Amino acid sequence: MSLVKVINTPNPSAMRDDRRRRDRERRLIEATLDCIANLGLRETTVQDIAAAAGMAVGSISQYFEGKEALYTAALDAIATEFAARVAERLAAAGDAPAERLRGYIDAYFDASTGQRRKVAVWFAFWGEVRAQPQYRSVCEEHDRAHDATVEALVADVLREARRDPTDAGALAKLLTSSCYGLWLELLTGNPKPSRESLHALAYRQLAALFPSHAADFAWREGRPHA
Amino acid sequence: MSLVKVINTPNPSAMRDDRRRRDRERRLIEATLDCIANLGLRETTVQDIAAAAGMAVGSISQYFEGKEALYTAALDAIATEFAARVAERLAAAGDAPAERLRGYIDAYFDASTGQRRKVAVWFAFWGEVRAQPQYRSVCEEHDRAHDATVEALVADVLREARRDPTDAGALAKLLTSSCYGLWLELLTGNPKPSRESLHALAYRQLAALFPSHAADFAWREGRPHA
DNA sequence: TTTCAATGAATGAACATTCATTCATTTATT
DNA sequence: AATAAATGAATGAATGTTCATTCATTGAAA
Structure with a gap:
């Protein structure tokens, strides 16, 4: 009572x-x-x-509960923040598939999400993801939702381009892979690349994967819009 | 004496x-x-x-000299092996720019270089590369030579395609970035992707970046040749 | 309204554990 | 027999965790 x-x-x-x-x-x-x-x-x-x-x-x-629990909470925090950032961008984007996909990419090179500090943390955890099952769980949990999102975005662009939507999975993997690879440049690149320059390269990747929409993915000074 | x-x-x-x-x-x-x-x-x-x-x-x-020295030696070992593998592939390739670039990519998904064990080590060190200057040095040393190699390979393909060779730097970064990103899939991918499937995706990346040479980068069962 | 007791969050010194390094001893080689 | 190499138990520095003490806050009593 x-x-x-x-x-x-x-x-x-x-x-x-x-x-x-x-x-x-x-x-x-x-x-x-x-x-x-x-x-x-x-x-x-x-x-x-x-x-x-x-x-x-x-x-x-x-x-x-201890240092490890704190570490896991930190990983979960950046993963959650990233997901939120993606959702934000998609909510802000219109209905056009290309615009939405562009918004998704913008989330990677956001002033917050794409800062060296955050990226360093991602790689720190990825470096132990095979050895530490608890990190693996957190990553897999978030990846599931993430992968589905990207694949859907890519599929929409493909449909608009009258290309085979079956390809969406492969192209989505190539897209996210190149983003993660570009992130790595933030840590190892010499001279240190700016976040902007990497963002521009990500746009080039979009244009390469979706040539019919190349105009939508042209890099303009002043991007991103937020 | x-x-x-x-x-x-x-x-x-x-x-x-x-x-x-x-x-x-x-x-x-x-x-x-x-x-x-x-x-x-x-x-x-x-x-x-x-x-x-x-x-x-x-x-x-x-x-x-101690555990750290052993760690550094281990990092140097995989970096050296990777460089050797690239050199090997290029030596085995003919003169055609596209064939050479293909050989370069094959080095990433080699049975030795591309094994999960090796890739896990790369990421382990990348995870600490910002915090540990000695790892940074080793990476930068090898990267210098590596970047120059790729850029030259890409420039040759661009020239053959009558495209602007000035672009080589950017395209080379996109190419290597996507390879590293695909490597990450080996560690976090669920279900675990095969080395072959990632190799095939890398070829798709080549085809996307160099559409005029798409035929050279078509994936065929049985690749790689070695 | 003021005073006092009760609460539990915050603290950091003490403790237990883990682990890289060292070195006296053993084993192999010349 | 002499020399060099290999060994692994002993050592102590580093570090995560614990817990007795402190102290600000809250609510009851005067």
């Missing part, structure tokens, strides 16, 4: 507590992303994370 | 020792590659490496 009452009553202090809790969780995750990007998964210590978050080491266990 | 003498005189026992030394170094490097592929850079211990090599932990310090 009283338990149910407590749960159902959204008393202000409980809400404040909840908010505070979320904030601190978020701070820890952001700190973790910073550390992974700068030090790598291997050299990052809980002391580093705590310092970056401006918290005490002990506080970590208040919010996460 | 005597030092020079020793170096110059190839007495049999010294040669045997040298050979033995190389063999054991190689065994340690192979063991390291196995461990990195299976356990990741983080979880691999020197005990794991020693066990995999069938040696004692103490022996490692006989051959390498």
